[in-house]
Amino acid sequence: MVDIEALEHERERIYNENKKYQGQLSDRSALKQKILTEDILRDDESVRFYTGLPDLAHFNVVFDAIAPSAQGMKYWDKQKSDTSHYQKDETKKKPERKRIQSA
Numbered sequence: 001m002v003d004i005e006a007l008e009h010e011r012e013r014i015y016n017e018n019k020k021y022q023g024q025l026s027d028r029s030a031l032k033q034k035i036l037t038e039d040i041l042r043d044d045e046s047v048r049f050y051t052g053l054p055d056l057a058h059f060n061v062v063f064d065a066i067a068p069s070a071q072g073m074k075y076w077d078k079q080k081s082d083t084s085h086y087q088k089d090e091t092k093k094k095p096e097r098k099r100i101q102s103a
Contacts, residue, residue: 041056041059043056044056047059
């Protein structure tokens with residue numbers, strides 16, 4: 001005899017899984033990033049092709065070393081501003097490091 005409770009449970013599981021995948025498909029940018037990442041990290045040969053590193057183990061070492069610094073990275077966004085504050089106001093000088101003349 002068919003266990004209706006088990007079928008209901010299976011239907012609910014499949015429904016939730018379907019919702020999860022629909023959410024992933026709606027975010028095209030994240031989906032592209034995930035597919036590219038999976039392609040790059042597929043095997044040692046693809047890691048070598050895309051990164052120049054000898055294998056996945058070396059990639060992981062480099063990734064683990066730079067990951068903490070990369071957490072605070074800020075990406076330039078063309079939508080926010082095409083020019084810097086000193087480019088908008090011609091009276092302001094471009095920020096620069098003070099130069100010291102050596103002997």
